[in-house]
Amino acid sequence: PTTASSRTSDDADRPRTMQISVQAAGADxxxxxxxxWKKQWLANGREESGITADQMDKMLAYIKAARSDLCHQSFVAVSPSGVVVGSAACQLWSGPAPQFDGDKAGTVWGVFVEPEHRRRGVATRLMQAVIKHWTSIGCQRGVLLCASEEARRVYERLGFGPGHMLLLELQPSNAAAPAPSSVTLETAHGAEADAHVLRHLRAKHLEERAPGASRWAGEELPERAAAFVKGARERLEYAVCMARDATGAVVGCASSNVWEGPGSNNHSWQTLIKLGVVWGLHVDREQRERDAVAAALLEHVVARWRETGCTKGFVMAASDAEAALFRRAGFEAHNAMTIELGRAPSPTSPIDLLRGVAMRQRTCAAEAAAAAATAEAEADFVASLRASGAALAQQVPASRLALLRLALPQMVEAALPATGAGRELAAVVVEAQAATGTHIDPESNWYTKNIARFGGGFDMKALTAQPGLLAAKFDRMASKYAVWTVGNRCTYYDWIARSARAATDELRGEGAVLDVACGIGLPGHQLRLCGFEGHMSGTDLSVGMLARARERRVYNRLFLADANAGLAAVESESLDLVLCVGALELLDHAICLPEFARVLKPKGELWASFQWEDAVDESGAAIASPTRHQNVAGVTLSELAAKLEMSGFDFDTAHVEKSHCAFYTPSPAQDGSSLPVPYLYVKARLASAPAVAPADE
Known part of the structure; x- marks a missing residue:
């Protein structure tokens, strides 16, 4: 193995990243x-002259009120020396419009990280704390308006998307188009229009079957809407646009006011952005030209926004149909983003409850039947191994022998001793697997027969920027992934096995392990084959991969997560080992590596693989990048040192092993040939922790 002791003096002078903690903050x-917030405003290229002189006083008063009324919570990112390097504020979203339904939404604003600490996962850590707070106060979704493309990427990795929050860029325009001849439009500012507003709100909610619609008959919702309108009339330039038919009856309404809320869009503490908000757009069902009247009402509202100096318009559409109406008028998602936080199902009737119970019973019964079938298959497999007379089959515990049933050929070779007895048992395993249909022939399989079709030049970087598409790709690969791994002659498993043999008895016996980007469960499976007995979790962004991993029965817990969004489901300092092989070339090191450091105990270990850039073979000749056509690049040894140190690992005592060929990838020539993919395998601990043992030779 090659260690890091050969680094240059320049490498030694490289600053190390401090371990950042995210803490809830109070009024202080x-x-x-x-x-x-002001720093972020300026960092986004806006002029300081756009901030009002009393911005600080108004914002402090806003935060104080939000803490009292809206479950406000601020978070700060703090260095070990106590320096705050970032912050974020969150609370219930009171909305720029009255809130009616039973759902709660949270909002976040003022997310800021000092420039020298950016792209190290700090913003992600802050947002994970925000999302956790939202969940703790009962929010079903989160909403925000992001201020930059860099911020958008952070939010997208966490699961935010466009949703039904839409914005309209207000440009100079000609006069509004005339309303349909069947109606006339007018704008009202006084309380005389409130009864019409409430009637149309009620009809709108009943038609859309909003969660709160059934409670409209009580006093709560009309009072809430009336209170909002009263306050908006006093301080938010409220007005209602109404459509009257030939008889003078009001057949449609659309309310508007300016944005009131946190962040850069509150025009009371800055003068460059003023958001107009439209809500409660509704036209009676009986109206002959209903869609045309709705469009005319909306255009009338937009004209009013221009008259009052608004720079943008905003709407939270209540349905797909309403969102389509606004999009036809020019509204788009722009920088508005939402995230669904999920909720537990809550049957609303006895029959729903009974159906839910029946479904759970069927699911449990199916899972129990599958588990029983697997246990029987494992018992038969173990019996066949022992019946062969192989010496090791009599000595190895049945639970360990059962793990060989789904082990790939290279995993079996790595797990068993390189002795006559080991080779004897390996041959018996091949026979037993072949008899039960689980053996994959390394020389003749789906991969080797189709290799000439592989090697296309899709852009993996573009794919990883869209987690949903990447997950779908791996979902499709899940059923073939084991064959793919055998066919490409992957050798990760030898390094994992040697590392496992070199591990302490404590780590093998009781260590808490997380297998990040576990795929179909092969890395965790290899650890179990080599005697790891502690609690093992696996995570992946692909449901299909996790389903296959579950079949191996080696994990205590499997959960869905995008590692590029952090490891919010994992407590800090809770793990003895983080294992991540074959995935880091697709992951954001600035996010993942600090997260690995966060979740490890002070003496925990990271075992990881990195594609090796600028690699050389045994003779010193350069190895051409085998994945450049897919926009996948690795790291050089010096880059690896920098990344680990910036994330809080001690590269001085790390053990790095160079592999000139971790596996073969199909050639982009698509001629049936393959290219070697070089890797760097690393075992490291946090800075100041004791050195780790190299992989056993």
Missing amino acids: HDALVAKN
């Missing part, structure tokens, strides 16, 4: 949150 940090 309100001024800092407000100042950081």
